[in-house]
Amino acid sequence: MKDEAIEISPRPRVSEAQAATIARELFGVEGALKELGSHQDRNFRIDTDGVRGVLKIANRGWGVQTLQAQNAAMLHVAKRDPALGAPLPLAALDGSLISSFEIDGERLPIRLLTYVEGQPLTGRRYLAPEVIADLGDVAGRTCAALADFDHPGLDRRVQWDLRQGEAIATALHGSIRDPQRRGQVLEATAEVQACIAAFVDALPVQAIHGDATDDNVVGPLDAAGRVRPRGVIDFGDLVRSWRIGDLAVTCCSILHHRPDDAFAVLHAIRAFDARVALTEAEIAVLWPLVVLRGAVLVASGEHQARLDPDNPSVMEPLENEWRMFSVARSVPFALAEATIRHALGRPLAARHALAHAALSEAGRLFPTIGQLAILDLSSTSEQLHAGKWLDQGTEQALLAAAAANGAAITRHGEFRMTRSRRNAVEMPETCALGVDVRLPPATPIVAPFAGVVRRADDSSLQLESSAGRLELSGLVPEVAHGAVLAAGDRIGHAGDALLHVQLCVEPMLPTPAFATAATAAGWTVLCPDLSPLFGADVAAPRDDAHALLERRRNSFARLQVHYYAEPMRVERGWRQHLVDTRARAYLDMVNNVAAIGHGHPRLADAVDRQMRMLNSNSRFHYSAVAELSERLVALAPPGLDTVFLVNSGSEAVDLALRIAQVVTGRMDVVAVREAYHGWTLASDAVTTSLADNPRAMETRPAWVHFACAPNSYRGAYRGAEARQGYAAEVAAVIDGLAASGRPAAAYIAEPVFGNAGGVMLPEGYLVAAYAATRRHGGLCIADEVQVGYGRLGHCWWGHEEQGVVPDMITIAKAMGNGHPLGAVITTRAIADAFSAQGSFFSSAGGSPVSCVAGLTVLDVIRDEHLQANAATVGDHLRARCLSLMASHPLIGAVHGMGLYMGVELVRDRHSLEPATAECLAICERMRELGIVVQPTGERNNVLKLKPPMCLSLEDADFFVDQLDTVLRDGW
Numbered sequence: 001m002k003d004e005a006i007e008i009s010p011r012p013r014v015s016e017a018q019a020a021t022i023a024r025e026l027f028g029v030e031g032a033l034k035e036l037g038s039h040q041d042r043n044f045r046i047d048t049d050g051v052r053g054v055l056k057i058a059n060r061g062w063g064v065q066t067l068q069a070q071n072a073a074m075l076h077v078a079k080r081d082p083a084l085g086a087p088l089p090l091a092a093l094d095g096s097l098i099s100s101f102e103i104d105g106e107r108l109p110i111r112l113l114t115y116v117e118g119q120p121l122t123g124r125r126y127l128a129p130e131v132i133a134d135l136g137d138v139a140g141r142t143c144a145a146l147a148d149f150d151h152p153g154l155d156r157r158v159q160w161d162l163r164q165g166e167a168i169a170t171a172l173h174g175s176i177r178d179p180q181r182r183g184q185v186l187e188a189t190a191e192v193q194a195c196i197a198a199f200v201d202a203l204p205v206q207a208i209h210g211d212a213t214d215d216n217v218v219g220p221l222d223a224a225g226r227v228r229p230r231g232v233i234d235f236g237d238l239v240r241s242w243r244i245g246d247l248a249v250t251c252c253s254i255l256h257h258r259p260d261d262a263f264a265v266l267h268a269i270r271a272f273d274a275r276v277a278l279t280e281a282e283i284a285v286l287w288p289l290v291v292l293r294g295a296v297l298v299a300s301g302e303h304q305a306r307l308d309p310d311n312p313s314v315m316e317p318l319e320n321e322w323r324m325f326s327v328a329r330s331v332p333f334a335l336a337e338a339t340i341r342h343a344l345g346r347p348l349a350a351r352h353a354l355a356h357a358a359l360s361e362a363g364r365l366f367p368t369i370g371q372l373a374i375l376d377l378s379s380t381s382e383q384l385h386a387g388k389w390l391d392q393g394t395e396q397a398l399l400a401a402a403a404a405n406g407a408a409i410t411r412h413g414e415f416r417m418t419r420s421r422r423n424a425v426e427m428p429e430t431c432a433l434g435v436d437v438r439l440p441p442a443t444p445i446v447a448p449f450a451g452v453v454r455r456a457d458d459s460s461l462q463l464e465s466s467a468g469r470l471e472l473s474g475l476v477p478e479v480a481h482g483a484v485l486a487a488g489d490r491i492g493h494a495g496d497a498l499l500h501v502q503l504c505v506e507p508m509l510p511t512p513a514f515a516t517a518a519t520a521a522g523w524t525v526l527c528p529d530l531s532p533l534f535g536a537d538v539a540a541p542r543d544d545a546h547a548l549l550e551r552r553r554n555s556f557a558r559l560q561v562h563y564y565a566e567p568m569r570v571e572r573g574w575r576q577h578l579v580d581t582r583a584r585a586y587l588d589m590v591n592n593v594a595a596i597g598h599g600h601p602r603l604a605d606a607v608d609r610q611m612r613m614l615n616s617n618s619r620f621h622y623s624a625v626a627e628l629s630e631r632l633v634a635l636a637p638p639g640l641d642t643v644f645l646v647n648s649g650s651e652a653v654d655l656a657l658r659i660a661q662v663v664t665g666r667m668d669v670v671a672v673r674e675a676y677h678g679w680t681l682a683s684d685a686v687t688t689s690l691a692d693n694p695r696a697m698e699t700r701p702a703w704v705h706f707a708c709a710p711n712s713y714r715g716a717y718r719g720a721e722a723r724q725g726y727a728a729e730v731a732a733v734i735d736g737l738a739a740s741g742r743p744a745a746a747y748i749a750e751p752v753f754g755n756a757g758g759v760m761l762p763e764g765y766l767v768a769a770y771a772a773t774r775r776h777g778g779l780c781i782a783d784e785v786q787v788g789y790g791r792l793g794h795c796w797w798g799h800e801e802q803g804v805v806p807d808m809i810t811i812a813k814a815m816g817n818g819h820p821l822g823a824v825i826t827t828r829a830i831a832d833a834f835s836a837q838g839s840f841f842s843s844a845g846g847s848p849v850s851c852v853a854g855l856t857v858l859d860v861i862r863d864e865h866l867q868a869n870a871a872t873v874g875d876h877l878r879a880r881c882l883s884l885m886a887s888h889p890l891i892g893a894v895h896g897m898g899l900y901m902g903v904e905l906v907r908d909r910h911s912l913e914p915a916t917a918e919c920l921a922i923c924e925r926m927r928e929l930g931i932v933v934q935p936t937g938e939r940n941n942v943l944k945l946k947p948p949m950c951l952s953l954e955d956a957d958f959f960v961d962q963l964d965t966v967l968r969d970g971w
């Protein structure tokens with residue numbers, strides 16, 4: 001076996017001028033040269049007329065046979081998987097694929113390879129799940145393509161071959177400067193060796209690329225600007241070795257991109273497994289080999305740094321390599337194995353299955369306790385309303401209350417909402433791996449199975465058995481360390497403390513009490529359900545959000561779309577946060593309907609009370625309908641003194657249009673382009689947004705006419721032109737209609753351009769539009785469904801901003817805080833004139849419950865000063881979003897005011913090319929960081945910011961800080 005490159009020598013010294021000479025003399029190629037980074041070789045990209053190549057001047061350590069093997073492997077991969085991008089060797093003028101050239105008195109091997117187009121992932125901080133999956137796929141394809149490749153040059157000793165990993169890490173660890181780090185490398189290497197020893201003989205061996213890392217996969221950019229790996233370069237580490245080494249190397253390279261979520265690598269592992277089905281032994285050793293790869297990287301990186309301190313491609317990655325090593329090491333091998341098995345849909349490891357079987361035979365831990373009350377601490381618990389989940393001591397208090405008449409227990413595997421944290425970037429540790437029990441004092445506790453007592457102290461003990469290590473804390477032990485117990489032997493009794501019970505099937509593994517959503521699948525294998533010990537089913541119900549989504553797809557209209565490709569399941573909201581069923585809390589930046597916040601107890605109580613008393617319709621005489629109408633009139637501008645109550649924004653707009661048509665005796669209506677007003681026949685008719693209906697403009701009825709979208713950022717008139725331009729244009733449309741003998745019944749627009757992402761209308765715009773409409777006897781409708789009701793902070797109504805008074809105001813959304821409620825507010829004269837079409841009746845519009853909901857929302861907005869809050873927090877949010885523009889050119893504009901804003905993303909601030917794909921990808925990334933935000937606008941390139949009006953300054957800062965991070969680190 002060759003022993004190359006173990007004694008690493010520095011890269012050959014070759015200047016650009018020398019490289020140019022080599023390219024010309026050996027290959028007859030001339031062109032611009034650019035040096036590419038390399039640990040050991042000198043590589044130059046050479047651009048000739050229409051052709052790109054890579055001139056590779058190999059380290060003298062390489063044997064010719066090794067280079068021949070690499071060439072043959074590239075040709076082999078191209079044959080086996082022609083669609084996979086990989087370099088190919090090009091013949092020199094003398095016909096050879098490997099030439100040589102004398103440099104500084106030494107003959108060095110020279111090759112010219114084709115250049116694989118695309119970019120590597122180098123320098124990208126964050127890698128999205130789809131990108132990680134692509135990386136795993138490229139690694140898997142390369143590995144599959146090499147499965148039947150053979151060459152005598154494959155058998156060599158190279159430092160990156162993980163079969164030599166222990167030897168290399170041990171040999172080179174002396175170069176590590178920091179003694180603590182040096183110790184970690186040695187310790188990790190020994191742990192790896194101990195773990196993999198039993199499996200090495202069973203590991204498949206073949207030719208592997210050995211270096212399919214973020215640096216060595218390349219691909220095109222997708223629409224969102226992310227590199228999507230499609231090819232692999234650099235066959236320099238080609239070797240015959242364990243096949244799984246290929247995947248271990250790939251996984252390790254991902255870790256520094258996702259230091260807070262090591263299991264993001266599962267996307268790569270799944271993709272690799274789909275190409276190369278992993279064996280049992282391979283799954284067992286994968287994580288240890290990831291750690292070993294990390295150890296080898298840092299040991300050789302430090303070694304190389306000593307030899308070649310001026311080489312930036314050695315020095316720069318070193319800290320990342322340490323990060324990979326420490327992230328890999330932070331995951332226990334057994335946890336990784338259980339998690340990978342789960343992700344690949346494989347059964348439990350045999351030893352874990354045996355332990356679970358032993359556990360199912362266990363006896364009762366408290367034989368004298370007949371019944372245990374089971375406490376629900378999940379996000380759907382009835383006992384965690386009104387923010388109770390946030391109170392310190394809630395778990396203990398609820399458990400004590402549940403145990404009032406005996407004993408009570410929490411559930412295993414439950415994602416406890418009490419463990420959730422708001423505005424947290426990291427996934428919270430919410431999944432209970434054990435249970436907490438409240439027992440009557442002195443309740444006897446017995447061994448549920450035979451075992452040996454370990455580490456007993458005043459309040460805890462461990463019992464080692466064939467089922468695993470049972471840990472009890474919060475009891476009064478009656479046995480000593482080393483005691484050998486039979487099943488049913490007494491081990492202690494309950495004291496005053498809460499008893500915590502947890503079992504780990506891995507005898508030596510330290511376990512946390514709670515796991516994150518990402519690690520829960522693995523940890524609950526290692527710390528299984530303990531139901532047999534209690535004679536009761538204490539396992540939390542399984543929550544399969546994906547299966548539920550399938551049910552939705554099968555029975556609910558699919559065009560009633562959902563946010564996110566793989567949505568989290570959300571069953572709980574509290575104020576400005578949403579909580580998913582994994583008990584992750586998200587800052588909710590989009591729910592303007594929940595204006596006073598989610599789960600408001602005052603609203604819930606009021607609706608509950610009214611529902612128990614009476615819910616009927618407005619043909620009956622009850623107080624709430626009068627009270628709500630009075631309150632709305634009091635909020636409306638003088639003259640608008642009459643209210644119609646309906647169930648939604650669409651209904652309100654529909655009714656307003658109908659009123660206008662009846663009252664004026666005309667049919668035609670002027671609306672602005674790119675607007676959304678609702679789904680009913682009439683409200684849809686004036687909806688011109690192509691985002692919702694790409695055929696909108698072709699399919700509008702003949703009575704609908706359009707003015708330009710008054711968008712001074714990207715519309716027909718911009719900047720200084722906008723003020724005059726739009727005002728003149730809308731007046732011309734309205735005047736033109738009248739001149740053609742069809743004067744408009746109504747002009748309808750939002751007073752802040754909501755569908756464009758909260759774009760403020762140019763000053764004087766509605767003044768001009770309303771004047772033109774009224775000139776010809778038409779009515780003016782302000783659609784305040786989104787922007788009214790105090791959200792703008794500095795005014796209650798959007799039309800105040802424009803200094804106009806409409807003839808009709810339509811409202812909904814915030815009005816019922818999600819309860820279906822809408823209204824038209826108009827003048828008595830207009831309302832009465834509508835009676836030409838008889839009376840008006842809506843069965844649930846204005847019902848007692850609806851009216852009480854509407855009144856309570858108004859009370860809360862007033863009592864909690866939510867409009868003022870929208871002004872303060874909105875101003876702050878706006879200022880901070882604006883400040884991001886200096887460092888992030890992707891932000892083209894910040895629209896809106898108060899808590900109605902849009903952050904518009906553009907690829908170019910001059911062309912305003914919308915960054916649509918980026919916007920969606922950023923929203924996905926923001927969700928990972930604990931924020932719900934969604935694209936809006938005609939081009940879906942605006943981040944819509946219209947959170948519950950109780951958003952706090954800290955929430956606004958959290959949002960902006962995370963947006964800043966995402967824009968900096970990528971998506």
Ligand code: PMP
Nearest residue numbers: 648649650676677678785786812
């Ligand atoms: N008008 C505007 C401005 C809206 O934004 C909407 C809803 N997005 C509607 C009307 C329709 O309201 P609803 O969905 O309650 O029918």
